[in-house]
Amino acid sequence: MEGGHEKGAKVIPLIDKATNSTAPEVDPRLLMAIKTVVRYSDSELRIATQTLMDLMKRDHSQVRYLSLLIIDEIFMRSKLFRTLVVENLDQLLSLSVGFRRNLPLPAPPAVASVLRSKAIEFLEKWNLSFGVHYRQLRLGYDYLKNTLRLQFPNIQANVERIQQERRERERRSKEILLSKYESLKENFSSIKGGILSTMDEIDECLDILHSQQESVSDDILDNEELPEFRSLELQQIRLAALQEVEKVYESSDNKVVFDTLRELYKLLVTKHLVSIQVWISVLVRVEVADNRFRDSTLKEFIDIRNRLKSVKNKCEEAGCSLLNKSKLEEEEDFWEDGNVVSMETPSSAPNNENKHLNVASTSHKRNNDDLGSYNKESNHFDTDSLLCRGKEVESNSPRSKLIAEAPVVRWGHHLDYWDSDRVFMANQRGLDLESHWGRVDDDAVIPSDKMYELSLPAMPYEEEQVEIQPCMAPLRKGGFCQRRDRKVCPFHGTIIPRDDKGRPLNQSSAGDMNIDLRTDLVEQLAKKAVKNIRERDQEVAKKREIDKQSLKRAKLAKIREHNEAVLRDAAMASTSRSAVLGEVGEVTDEDRLSATDKKQSLASMLRKKVTSKDRISQKLLSSRARVTMARHNMS
C-alpha cells in the first residue's frame, strides 16, 4: 500500500494542474493523462478519488466545476471509482448542487450556477446508466427530484415521450390503413367495375374515331397524289403536317365523340388512375393476417393499372392535341381556340382549310392580341416571324409602323378585358345558386371597367442593367483594381476613366481627384490623431491602475512590516529564539505572495469587479460623510 502511495504522487499534480485554470473545460490533454494514469493502477485511482473529493471542498466554484468534470469522466468509465464516489455521494451532491442551506456554492456565482446545472445533469446521466447497480445514485436522484423538486433535464423521459408519440402515430396510421383495407374489401367489385366500364367506353369511343379516320385518311392519300413543287422547307412542313394528320382531329361531326372521350379521359386520369395508385399503396403497406385476398387484389390492381396506362397512351396517341389541351388549359377554352388557329395557320393543312377560313375573319384582332401576348425574351423569334409575315402581307401600312413602335405589354389575364366593353354577369357561372341567405340576383352585373380594374396587372419594377465599369486604378503589385463600384472605389477614390496603364484620362477629373485625395489625407490625419490620443489615454489609465496596485501593495507590505516588527518586538521581549521565527514568517509570507501570483487567475475570478456605480456610490457616501463631519465640526 505504501508503495502505491508513493506512486500515487503521479496523479495529484496532474489533477491539481487540470483544476487550476479558468477555462470552462478541462484541458483534454491533461484529462487524457489523468485517465491513462488512473486506468492502469487502482491505487492511483483511490488517490485520485480522494484528491478530487478534497478539491470539491475547495471554496471556489471554478475548481469544483473542473473537478466535477473530471469526476464525471472517470465515473463513466471506472467501476472502482464509482463504488468509491457513491459512498460519499451525498457530500459530492451537496458540494456540487449546493442544496444544503448551510453549504451554499461558493463564488463566483456565474460558475456556481453552471456547476449546479452540470451536477444535476450528471446525476441524471449517472442514474440512468448506473442507477441499477447503485442504490445511492437512485436515492440521491430521488431526493433531489422528489423531495427538493429540482428541475432535471429529463433526458430519458423526453426520449421516451417522443418514442411513445411516434408509436402512437404509427398505430393510428396502421388503423387507418386497416379500415381502408376493409372498405376496399367491401367495395372492390364496384371500384373495379367502375374503372372497367370507363375503359370500355373509351375503347368504344376510340373505335368510333378510328373508323371515321379511316375514311378521311383515304382522302389524304388521294391528296398525296398531287405533289407541289415547292421548296424543301415547305416539303418538310408538309411531311410533319401529314404525320399530324394521322391523328384524329376534332371536327363538327365527331365533336360529340371527342367530348365524351375527353370527359372519360379526364375521369380516367384524375380519378381512376389516382385511386388505383392509392389502393395499391394501401395494399402494399397494410399488414393483415390473411394475405391471400391482399395478394390477389394487389395483382388485379396492378393489371388494371397497366391496362389503364395503355388506354391512356392510346388516348393520347389518338387525340393528342385535344387531350393535351384538355389537360393543360381546361379553364381557358375561350382563349385557346384562337391560339390553336393561329398556330395552325402556317401549317396550312388541307383538311383544316375550311376551319382556317372560318376563323380568318376574326383573326386580325387576335393577331394583335397574340403579338401583345408574346414575351419579348422567350418568343421573339415567333414574333419576328409573325412580323415578317405581317410585312409580307401589308408592307408599308402605318399600322406596321405603329406596331414596330408600340410598347410591348406582358401577357396576362388583364388582356382579356383590354378595350372590351362587355359586362359580366356576376351570378351566372353555370351554377344555379340557391342562396341560403336570401334571393340571388341573377342579373347582377360587373361593369367592364370594374373588371379591368380588378384584373389590373402587377408590374414588377425592373432595374435597368447597367454595366458598372471597373475601377482600373493601377495596383502596387501590378495589375489593375477590378472592383466595380458605381461612383467611388473605397481604395482608389472616385472612379474616373483611365487609359490602359491606369492613368486618369481627364485632367479636370485629375484635379478633382487631387482635391479628393487632399480631403482623404485630412480625414486620415484626423483619425490618426484621435487614435493616438486615445492610445495615450489608455496608457495613462493603465499606468494609473498599475500605480494604484503597486501603491496598495506597498501599503500592504508596510502594514505587514509593521505587524511583523510589532510581533518581533513582542517576541524579543519574551524569548530570544523568536527572532528566527520572524524570519520564518517572512519566508512564508513570500511564499504566500508567490502562491497568490500563481493563482492570480482563480483568485481574480473571486474578486468582485468594481463597477462605475460602485465608485459613484462610494464617492457619494464619502462626500456625505465629509459633509456630516463638517457639520459636526461646525456644531
Place this chain on the structure above:
Amino acid sequence: MMLKKKLIEPNKNGSEKVHWANTGVQFSLLHTFRSRKDNENGQKVESVVLEVRTEQREREREREKEVQIEDARNMWKQIRDREAGKLRANSFANRVKSNRVFQLHLSNHKDIISPHKGAINSLQIDSTEGRYLLSASSDASVAVYDVQRPTAYESSTSLSKHTSLFVIDKQQHQQAHKYAVSSAIWYPVDTGLFITGSYDHRINVWDTNTTQVVVNFKMPGKVYRTAMSTLSTSHMLVAAGTEDVQVRLCDIASGAFAHTLSGHRDGVMTVEWSTSSEWVLVTGGSDGAIRFWDIRRAGCFLVLNQSQTQLGRRPPILKRSMITKDSSTKLRAAQKKHANGSGSRQLQVGRAPSKGPIKQRLHPGLLSTQDRATAHYGAVTGLKATEDGMYLLSAGSDSRLRLWDVESGCDTLVNFETVRLQINKPIQLATTQDSAHVFVPCMRTVKAFDMWSGNTYTVLRGHYECVNSCWFNQQDQELYTGGNDRQILVWSPVRSIVDEMDEGPAEDQDNWSI
C-alpha cells in the same frame, strides 16, 4: 481464472513453483525481454508500456482476489472445525453473524418503498417472527411491511421491492392520529396488536388484522415514546414518555393508567424497559436525567449522575474503595441505599436546605424526586439497554453517548466518537444481537460503534437528511433506518456468491474508451 487453477492444482512442475508475490518479477523480466526485442524492431515500445501498466493493475487486482480467497479459506476452515466438533454451534453462528455485521452496506437488492410523506420517526420489527416492519411517520401515518417476502420482484435488476402491507393514515381511517406519530411498537407477544403514540396526545392500540383501534389512551401532552416490556409475563403495561413531567403506564388489559411516575422536571423523551427485570423501567427526560423506576414501589430508585464515573466495565474493588475515600462516606451510604431501591436520599438533597420542611412531608419513596443529578447536559434523547440488562447506553442532546453500568450507576467513560447528534427529536438506537455493536443515528449518517471500546467501525451514509431511528433485524443481520428524508433504507451484509451467480442485470463493469 488462472488463480483458481493454481489453487486447485498447485506445483505441477518447477516453473510454476513461484510464489505469487514473486510473479511481478517474472512479469517485469518478461517485459524487459520483450521491449528489447521491440526496440530492435524499432516499434511497439509504447504498446508494451501499456501492457506493463495493465499487468501492474492486474497484479493489484490479483492481490485483492487473494485476500478474498484467504477469507474464504478461513471460512472453510471454520466450517471444517465445526464439522469436527472443535467449534461450538453457538459460537460458530455468532462468528458468522458478526462477520456479516461487519459487512453491512446499503442494500442494492432490497427496497422498502415507504408511503409516508413525512419523516420516519420510529421503526420496529416484530420480535416473534422477525418479519414485519412497523414504521411511524410525521405525516400521521403508520405502515407495516413484510421484509421477508417482496411484493414485487424485478428480475431484470434483481431488485425486490417491499411495499407496505397496509397504511393507516388520516385520509382513510377515522381513528387514525391527527398529528405526527412519534412512536409505533409491536405488542411483544405476537403481531396481533401494535401501539402507536402521537403528538395529538393519544396512544392507540391497534388490532393488526382489522386495523381498528382497540384501546385508546388520552395523554396530557404530546407522546414522545412508548415502550412495552419484552420480558413481562404478569403485566401489559405501555410506558409512555410525554411532554408532561409524569411518566404514565397504560394498562392495555384494563384500558386505564396503572401508574403515574413523577420525578422528572421536564418532558420525557425516551422510555425503555429493563431487559433483565420486567419491573424496572428507565426513563430519560428533557431535563437531562435518567431515572430508574421499580414499578412495584413508589418513586425512582436510581438517578444516573454524570459526575459518578468508573473506568472499565466493572467497578474495580480497589478503585471503589479509593473513590469512597475521596468522596464522603455519606455519599457512599446514600449510593448504597438507592442501589437497593429504597432508603432516603436526604443527604444528597442537602444542597437545598431551605426545602427542609417540604422534604419532611414527602413519602420516603418519593424523596428521590429531589435528586437533581443529570446524566447529560440538555435532554436525554435516546436510551438502549444491553441484552443482559447490565448496561445502559444513553444519547443526549449534548452530542454525547454514555455507557452506564446499571449496577453501580456509574458512567463507564467509554469514549464514543460521535460528531453530532440530533437534538430536537428522540432518536432510536439499535444494538446487534450480543450487544457488541451499537448503531447510532448521527445527523445524516448512522454510525456503528463498538459497544465496549467506543470505536467507530462503519459509517453508513445514505440518508440525505437527519436519521431518526434504526432497528437491527437479528435474524437476517439487516439494519433498517428511517430519516427525515422519508426513506426507509435497508442495510444488509454482502450477498453470498451463490446469489450473485443468477443475478439478472448486466454486470457493472469498467468502460474505458481511451
